[in-house]
Amino acid sequence: MDTVSENRCFGGTQGVYTHASSACNCDMTFGLFLPEEADDGPVPLLWYLSGLTCTHENAMTKAGAQAWAADQGIALIFPDTSPRGDDVADDDAYDLGKGAGFYVNATQDPWAPHFRMWDYVVEELPALVGREFALDMERQAITGHSMGGHGALTIAMNNPGRFKSVSAFSPICNPMGSDWGRKQLTAYLGGTETAWARHDASHLMREVGFDGPVLMDTGSTDQFIDLLRPEVMADAIATRRQPATFRLQKGYDHSYFFVSTFMEEHVAFHAEALFA
Amino acid sequence: MDTVSENRCFGGTQGVYTHASSACNCDMTFGLFLPEEADDGPVPLLWYLSGLTCTHENAMTKAGAQAWAADQGIALIFPDTSPRGDDVADDDAYDLGKGAGFYVNATQDPWAPHFRMWDYVVEELPALVGREFALDMERQAITGHSMGGHGALTIAMNNPGRFKSVSAFSPICNPMGSDWGRKQLTAYLGGTETAWARHDASHLMREVGFDGPVLMDTGSTDQFIDLLRPEVMADAIATRRQPATFRLQKGYDHSYFFVSTFMEEHVAFHAEALFA
Known part of the structure; x- marks a missing residue:
């Protein structure tokens, strides 16, 4: 592992590392x-998975x-969203290939040799x-x-006991029912929909919780809300009787101006679970 | 004036406009x-002037x-750092030309036709x-x-009564004595140093306050500290008996990780003056 940079930040250190x-x-x-x-010793860790087109850097900057994590004494990790490098397959579309790993292990060519973001984030x-x-x-x-909200929800529900709490900002809730999902799941996992189910947060919410x-x-005026399908997740939460807070925030869109606005509440939410 | 974008942000609106x-x-x-x-009515305004290579966007994102300005009920404005467009002169160096207006009115060719950031920020x-x-x-x-700290300090001291308070993050304190200054002041204003004095914050602090x-x-381990020359400003403040808080922050560098760490305190500092 190599250190790319370390900057002092809110009394702690914001580092970037490669391996x-x-x-x-x-x-x-x-x-x-x-x-x-x-x-002074080990601290709790909050994972932040990013969306389409992002690298490790977007949320970090x-x-x-960091302001709220420093307040709470929690570490934050910002993984990249796909494999990288000249050897890695890509697609002209912004929502497939590099920057669009979808947090799955690809089984289909040309993606299978590198696109194993599930194993990367869950294990390695x-x-x-x-x-x-x-x-x-x-x-x-x-x-x-x-896409990172999709990753957070599917990873949390597929790994019971691993995470004390899970949250998401404008998550892709139902990729099996959306063009942000069917396209990528077909490309990465093939056309058999049974292989997709463990990567659909609404399906998991209904079946596993x-x-x-x-x-x-999610912003009530999110420009991508029809692709996110929060209504399917809301139905799944209610049907399962899953203890959850599900909010549509009036007037907000899909941008980081939305994410940053509610970050304090999300970090405090996780802190309550992590320090319980 | 045209609206480029408006995003809901911390209960308010983050807009981008062109004119x-x-x-x-x-x-x-x-x-x-x-x-x-x-x-509900007019709110106070805090100007944020950015540094070399930045556009209106860097600090904004x-x-x-915005978190702290929303808490305080204060507006924030983020101007660009230079004129823009194909007709505007530029230089291969990152610290001259586009992105490096230095908040002066250029009198020298090829800069004079567009590089009038002083008039732009102070008047227009x-x-x-x-x-x-x-x-x-x-x-x-x-x-x-x-560079924006330099702009904030020089504009504030040259326009008495305009601003209730002034602050700066890692400002260029003494451009007349630094390669971040002498090069640009020569290019934009010519070789006569008397024309430079009103654009040197330490000189102004000593003479005007x-x-x-x-x-x-300023970060105590800022990688550019020898170019910023905070020691000249510290001397000027003390010599003038200027009421001021001058801090070197242990272990911080020149990045936005430093700026964001201390932003809450700076916004609160200005709020106290604006709502006095």
Whole structure:
């Protein structure tokens, strides 16, 4: 693992690191914020998974999360959204290939050799950072935005006991029913829809649910709301009787101006679960 | 004036607008955050002047200022740092030409036809936004980062009575004594140093001072600190007996991770003066 940069930030350190990933079969980059409490011992970790077109950097510079994580004494990790490099397959569309890993393990060509973001985020990266940094891996929580909200919800529900809490900003709620989903799931996983189900947050919510607190925020005037399908998630939450807070925020859109506005509440929500 | 975008943000609106600038003789773009209090009447205005290479966008997306401005009920304006467009002269260096207006009125070729950022920020833009938005132009304050800290300090001290308070993040304190200054002042204003003096914040502090509270923060390990010359400003403040808070913040560098860390305190500092 190599250090790309470390900047002092809210009394802690915002670092950027690269490492050779065996899951993705390429070099991967991630951001990690450590609050000053990490100088004295392991701190809880909140995952932030980013959306389409993002790298590790977008949320790290635009979401304003470090202020609140520093207040709470929580670390933040910002993984990239896909494998990278000249050897990695890509597509001209912004929503397939690089920047659009969708947090799955691709089984189809040309994606299968590198697009294993599920294994990367669920297995390889936690093992790496748990070894290299002062992180209490018994106290993890997860959030994300858009495609990253999809990733946070599906990873949390597929790994019971791993995360104390899960939240999402404008998540892709029902990729099996949306053009932000059917296209990518077909490309990465093939046309058999049974292979898709564990990557559909609304389906998981209906079938499995989450053993802990759940928070979701979506802008009522999000320009992509028809692709996000929050109504399917709302129905699933209510049908399952899942303890959850599901909110449509009046007048907000899909941007980081929306994410940053509600970041304080999301970090406080996770802190309550992490320090319970 | 045309609206480029408006996003709901911390209960208010983060807008981006373009207009034909007569000062710069080109189209100019700026960001303006209006807190929700602006729906009910004019609110105070805090100027944020950006540093080298920046546009109106950097601080707007990375400084985290809207959170605190919304708390306080203050508007924020983010001007660009130079004229723009194909007709505008430029230089291969990052610190001259586009992105590097230095908040002066250039008198030398090839810069004189467009590089009039002093008139733009001091005269034209305040007149425009005072007319177009719910802003109380009797209650203005000013801050900035690096080259923008230089701009904030020199504009505040050259316009007594205009601003209730002035602050700066890692400002260029003494451009007459630094390669971040002598090069640009020569290019824009010519070789006669008497024309430079009103654009040197430390000189102004020594000669004129500021009739209101002053706050400056610089990282103790800022990678550009030898170019910023905070020691000259510190001496000027002390020599003048200027009421001011001058801080070197241990371990911080020149990045927006530094700026965002101390933004809450700067906005609160200005709010105290604006609502006094």
